[in-house]
Amino acid sequence: xxxxxxxxxxxxxxxxxxxxxxxxxxxxxxxxxxxxxxxxxxxxxxxxxxxxxxxxxxxxxxxxxxxxxxxxxxxxxxxxxxxxxxxxx
Amino acid sequence: xxxxxxxxxxxxxxxxxxxxxxxxxxxxxxxxxxxxxxxxxxxxxxxxxxxxxxxxxxxxxxxxxxxxxxxxxxxxxxxxxxxxxxxxxxxxxxxxxxxxxxxxxxxxxxxxxxxxxxxxxxxxxxxxxxxxxxxxxxxxxxxxxxxxxxxxxxxxxxxxxxxxxxxxxxxxxxxxxxxxxxxxxxxxxxxxxxxxxxxxxxxxxxxxxxxxxxxxxxxxxxxxxxxxxxxxxxxxxxxxxxxxxxxxxxxxxxxxxxxxxxxxxxxxxxxxxxxxxxxxxxxxxxxxxxxxxxxxxxxxxxxxxxxxxxxxxxxxxxxxxxxxxxxxxxxxxxxxxxxxxxxxxxxxxxxxxxxxxxxxxxxxxxxxxxxxxxxxxxxxxxxxxxxxxxxxxxxxxxxxxxxxxxxxxxxxxxxxxxxxxxxxxxxxxxxxxxxxxxxxxxxxxxxxxxxxxxxxxxxxxxxxxxxxxxxx
Numbered sequence: 034x035x036x037x038x039x040x041x042x043x044x045x046x047x048x049x050x051x052x053x054x055x056x057x058x059x060x061x062x063x064x065x066x067x068x069x070x071x072x073x074x075x076x077x078x079x080x081x082x083x084x085x086x087x088x089x090x091x092x093x094x095x096x097x098x099x100x101x102x103x104x105x106x107x108x109x110x111x112x113x114x115x116x117x118x119x120x121x122x
Numbered sequence: 123x124x125x126x127x128x129x130x131x132x133x134x135x136x137x138x139x140x141x142x143x144x145x146x147x148x149x150x151x152x153x154x155x156x157x158x159x160x161x162x163x164x165x166x167x168x169x170x171x172x173x174x175x176x177x178x179x180x181x182x183x184x185x186x187x188x189x190x191x192x193x194x195x196x197x198x199x200x201x202x203x204x205x206x207x208x209x210x211x212x213x214x215x216x217x218x219x220x221x222x223x224x225x226x227x228x229x230x231x232x233x234x235x236x237x238x239x240x241x242x243x244x245x246x247x248x249x250x251x252x253x254x255x256x257x258x259x260x261x262x263x264x265x266x267x268x269x270x271x272x273x274x275x276x277x278x279x280x281x282x283x284x285x286x287x288x289x290x291x292x293x294x295x296x297x298x299x300x301x302x303x304x305x306x307x308x309x310x311x312x313x314x315x316x317x318x319x320x321x322x323x324x325x326x327x328x329x330x331x332x333x334x335x336x337x338x339x340x341x342x343x344x345x346x347x348x349x350x351x352x353x354x355x356x357x358x359x360x361x362x363x364x365x366x367x368x369x370x371x372x373x374x375x376x377x378x379x380x381x382x383x384x385x386x387x388x389x390x391x392x393x394x395x396x397x398x399x400x401x402x403x404x405x406x407x408x409x410x411x412x413x414x415x416x417x418x419x420x421x422x423x424x425x426x427x428x429x430x431x432x433x434x435x436x437x438x439x440x441x442x443x444x445x446x447x448x449x450x451x452x453x454x455x456x457x458x459x460x461x462x463x464x465x466x467x468x469x470x471x472x473x474x475x476x477x478x479x480x481x482x483x484x485x486x487x488x489x490x491x492x493x494x495x496x497x498x499x500x501x502x503x504x505x506x507x508x509x510x511x512x513x514x515x516x517x518x519x520x521x522x523x524x525x526x527x528x529x530x531x532x533x534x535x536x537x538x539x540x541x542x543x544x545x546x547x548x549x550x551x552x553x554x555x556x557x558x559x560x561x562x563x564x565x566x567x568x569x570x571x572x573x574x575x576x577x578x579x580x581x582x583x584x585x586x587x588x589x590x591x592x593x594x
Contacts, residue, residue, distance in 0.1 A: 060198070060206050061206075061209050061550075063550070063554075064549065064550045064552075065209075067456075067552070068452075071452065096209065096210060096213045097209070100209040100212070100213060103212070110193055110194060110195050111195065112195045112196070112197055112198075113195070113197055113509045114197055114552075114554050114558050115194075
């Protein structure tokens with residue numbers, strides 16, 4: 034039970050990161066990635082809180098998917114910092 | 123068919139359908155694949171083939187302002203002026219823009235009921251953030267409108283004295299000026315060098331005929347946090363109404379109107395990653411604060427502010443408040459780290475830089491650095507830093523070339539006031555943003571200082587204040 038729920042949490046985490054990387058807006062993308070990573074790094078003991086956080090994570094996943102679509106519909110030029118990131122990669 | 127006509131056609135709701143379309147759009151010259159709606163494909167082809175347009179199906183009108191795809195957008199470091207809307211807020215607002223379009227005051231059908239439920243839920247979210255009762259919040263069009271209700275004619279016959287500070291936002295100062303013309307007496311309290319007011323001076327200034335004290339919680343230009351709790355208790359003990367402009371403080375520091383004994387509070391939506399064009403006003407019920415309605419009509423918002431409440435905007439404001447409450451600690455931590463990083467890096471590289479405002483009693487995300495330029499005007503640095511969106515004062519005074527009145531109020535010299543810029547850090551700022559800004563800032567300051575004859579003189583040890591400039 035513990036193993037499957039751990040798998041479940043990890044798969045949710047990976048999905049969230051994967052979707053967050055698709056956000057076109059620099060601000061949103063960097064914020065989503067950072068927030069998701071920090072949220073999943075917190076240690077939570079209480080199973081009820083864990084359940085609530087997982088529900089919130091699922092809602093966030095759907096939200097990010099919608100925002101990815103909307104962002105792509107209204108895409109604009111990149112920010113100067115993104116260009117710097119690309120150069121350094 | 124014109125692009126505008128095509129926009130109204132029902133697009134498929136299926137998300138996967140959208141992603142198919144977008145994955146296939148790899149560049150201006152590539153064709154798109156046909157999808158379920160043939161007209162949708164035609165529209166996409168029309169857009170894709172037009173080389174001068176960006177590669178998205180919808181061409182927003184802002185594309186006309188900066189049409190070139192290879193032009194990069196500057197980095198946004200002006201979070202005091204406004205903030206980008208949080209995607210969660212946008213997500214909450216969209217259903218009310220598209221489907222749930224009912225008037226919340228319509229009592230006779232489901233459209234009205236669902237909008238009203240959403241509006242009341244938003245009201246509760248806003249009230250929870252400030253520790254108030256939902257019945258005490260009134261939705262307005264922004265903090266400026268909220269201020270008009272507060273800095274107003276309370277008990278005009280008997281009490282005609284109002285106290286405010288010299289560092290208030292322009293809307294408060296302007297309202298005070300209008301009231302002065304009507305016969306009120308306004309005292310503009312001076313602030314100390316660190317930007318904070320003197321409580322003793324405030325106590326002495328309060329008279330028996332004082333009706334209102336208006337002091338902002340966090341200053342938008344220098345970021346200092348006033349001792350609102352002490353001021354609130356002082357005003358309550360003297361039976362004076364206390365209004366605070368919390369536009370810059372809401373969602374960034376914990377606020378409790380009951381602990382602070384605040385009677386009136388202005389909240390702005392677009393400063394907390396909410397939509398622009400909406401704000402809220404907190405009006406205490408116990409003890410009752412009687413304010414006059416500025417907008418009369420159908421009696422909405424307890425008769426205080428008639429007019430249809432804009433459901434999508436208030437839903438956005440409510441969502442922004444709820445997110446701010448959840449993320450308050452996390453955001454504060456991130457912003458503090460980034461702000462310290464920015465200040466330390468700049469101060470270590472550029473000598474003679476002064477940070478305005480009290481070092482402790484402040485909100486870390488609003489930094490104002492003076493003397494970065496040492497006798498170079500802020501316009502030259504802002505123009506040199508064209509890759510970074512910065513400002514030198516509040517947005518409403520940004521058109522003027524005069525130095526900020528807030529800096530004059532804290533006693534900064536003319537030179538310091540003329541050479542200061544303001545950095546704003548918010549929820550969405552990253553380390554890369556800060557590093558980039560710092561690097562460019564240091565580079566440009568060094569370059570400009572090398573060109574500056576005044577800097578040369580300073581290096582030689584000449585005291586610039588002793589120079590007599592000849593007139594031509």
